[in-house]
Amino acid sequence: MSRDADPAPTGAGVTADVLVLTEVPAAAEPDDVPALPARRRRHWWALVAGYVATVFILLTFNFAIPRLMPGDPIDALMAFGSPTYVQDDETRAALAEYYKLDKPLVTQYFGYLSGLARGDLGVSIFNNTPIRGDLGGKIGWSFLLIVTATGISVLIGIPLGVHSGWKRGKRTDRGLLAFFLAYQNLPIFVIGAAAFVLLTFKLGLFPYGGGSTPFNDYTGLDKVLDVARHLALPATMMGLDAATYQYLVMRSSMVGELGSDYLLVGRAKGLRERRLKYRYAGRNALLPVVSVIGLQFSLAITSAIFIERIFSYPGLGNYMFQSVAVRDYPAIQGAFLVLTLTVVTVNLVVDLLYRRLDPRTAA
């Protein structure tokens, strides 16, 4: 971070500021910032084709992996002594029906696809319930967590990034940059676990995990507050994690705007600093960050898995974790499929939206 030590302007006043501003682009890009995601000009149909290929790979993966396990998946699932051992003919029949193991592979594959098309995800061994119903109850919680976390990250990352970029090279900028660069290296489960133990158990500031108080009979506002209290810490930890990248991209994008002519003109017109900073430079610098926020969805799913596990948050990630703990294979498959298909679908939507926002990426 010592590398971006450009000479701080001595003395205030318009002339000094203008000088600094025009000097900026000549200086080498100092940022220890990850390069923006490479975007090439591609037709929308190329994006959609890539999406279809990805979905196909994920579906095939989900189909093939259980069948690559030694022996027959159901034997492996129901072997005596395995954690999922069940002496239950009904479950076995349901599983055999789902996997259709006595049919040839091609038939199995098409059976699997048509089952999926009807929304059939099989039966959980551990709970002995249809997985679709189990997952349905979890998606809402994960959605709430991710949306709140994204909101928090935007509120942290963008204003700080704008400020830092505007004050480039000054003390606040260096402090913030050092903080976020260091924070970027903290794995989310390390900082998440530390925050959980410290703030809930040691300081008693937050409830002991979960999405709401068990067996409560809250109604109306009390219910909302209860959910919000449970949501606050996990969402903040996730939000901070996502904010680091937004901050870094916002800052470097902001730095890129600093030398622009329109700022010089604005300054010459005597516009106020705030207006130049937010309405002019900030708004122009926003575009790369918008695309980053969208691309971060895949990252959000990853951090949600850890955060939900740490805070026992009742979402998809925790469901997946618990299914892994008891090796409930059909449940893992179902959760995996829903998680991954959501990620790639959101990525496609973001890509298509981004093309509308920025005509340069449209072919």
Add this chain to the structure above:
Amino acid sequence: MKRLVSAVRRSPLLATGVGMVALVVAFGVFAPWIAPYEPKEISGEVFESPSWSHLLGTNDSGADVFSRLVWGTRTTLVVAVSASALVLAIGIAFGLTAGLRGGLVDMAVMRLVDVMLGLPVLPLLIFVGAMIGSSLPTSILMIGLFLWPQTARIVRSQTLSLRTRGFVGIARGLGGGPFYVIRRHLVPALGPVIAANLVFVAGVAVAIEAGLSFLGLTDPAAVSWGAEMERAMSNSNIRFGSLWLWWLMPFGLALTFAIFGLSLIGVALEPRFNPREGRAR
């Protein structure tokens, strides 16, 4: 080596990173001499507080936490080295092939890279780990198989720009075969760029392996930082007293330390060797 030493002298960032990583490596290599106990040895009561005989107390089975921390370094080192070696091998193979052959091969490889980059890696690794069974070798293999696309992309773009440079053309014109050109000209020129990427990959691999262990996806007998954190988090005693300070936190801090060291090196190497980064946007 000489170049490395002079580079370290010039950049405090690189020096710090190299120092941090060297410390981690030293702990891993000299684990038997540093750790006072065997990692699984029951050397005291359960949940002892730190003392001179147990610097970080003992865990739920009465094993010395400090010894487990030191021995766990080895797992981290093995992951960092072998996963990045795997990524390097696959990434170079695909990247060089795409860059040198061009045309249809290039297009096919790059489409594959695009698709792979769009895949959510962690859910995939959890899925495969849970299904096929998790152990350190499978985790490393899976991490290698999913992290190569970025490396391949970098190798390809560098190869493309190198291919058109004069010295490669001259070597070819003088009758140098493809392997000669790769060995004599491409590999040395690619080296620094790949080194920066590889250091990042090592950091990511370490974080992913620890994360998988943290989710319980590892060999239960293994001694690793992530697995020990998982053990601490699953133990309800972690909420009492200051147990978390010496059972949970040291492993998280060690992990952060290793990752931070690697990423400092990566950051320090990147702008110097990447001609594109050096220019102002």
